[in-house]
Amino acid sequence: MFDRLILLLPGTIDYTKFKNFFQKNDYIIAVDGGIEHSSLLNIEPHLWVGDFDSCQENSQTIFAHIPTEVFPTDKDLLDTEIALNKAVSLNISDCVMIGGTGGRLDHQLSLFMILLNHPDLQIFHTDGLTELYSLNHKIQRILEAKSFKHVSIIPITTLENVSISNVKWPLHNVILKPGKGFSISNEPTERFIHYSQEQGLGWIVMTH
The missing domain is CATH 3.40.50.10240 (Thiamin pyrophosphokinase, catalytic domain)
Known part of the structure; x- marks a missing residue:
């Protein structure tokens, strides 16, 4: 197994x-x-x-x-x-x-x-x-910021009820649609980033 x-x-x-x-x-x-x-x-x-x-x-x-x-x-x-x-x-x-x-x-x-x-x-x-984490349907993730300077959320399909905290520009229950730069190049402010969503497919991308 x-x-x-x-x-x-x-x-x-x-x-x-x-x-x-x-x-x-x-x-x-x-x-x-x-x-x-x-x-x-x-x-x-x-x-x-x-x-x-x-x-x-x-x-x-x-x-x-x-x-x-x-x-x-x-x-x-x-x-x-x-x-x-x-x-x-x-x-x-x-x-x-x-x-x-x-x-x-x-x-x-x-x-x-x-x-x-x-x-x-x-x-x-x-x-x-660089680190990429898949976003699948209803999900919660806690990500360690490490030395990363940027955290981006990239939708592949529409992401529903997205919340992210411990970043410079937190989000709470927003809808993110593919093809928009609204959720690109956020910045960690704490050691751990908290993320949740209710539906959709996409990626969280952590870059230096």
């Missing part, structure tokens, strides 16, 4: 932020070139998926002992979508995506919208610097 699905995605990450991060009951999937993170993170994935178009030439030799699922380059899904589907088959509701920031904008936007296909999956997405 696994508690979290961990996806290692291609892209630059800050390895120092993941000390003591991984747990015994994590199910770890390397997504294509994300396999290269596993050595520096001192972890071994349970599975390696993708079309292997973004990994280094010698990776398939170095990591030949990792079970793989190989998919064609010409397909209708992102490699990350294929990996996320494992959460359903493993009955996991919590997912951590590590990496996957920067790079191609089209891939970034696709990852950002992935909640529409996984509306019940609680996702934490980080490269060790």
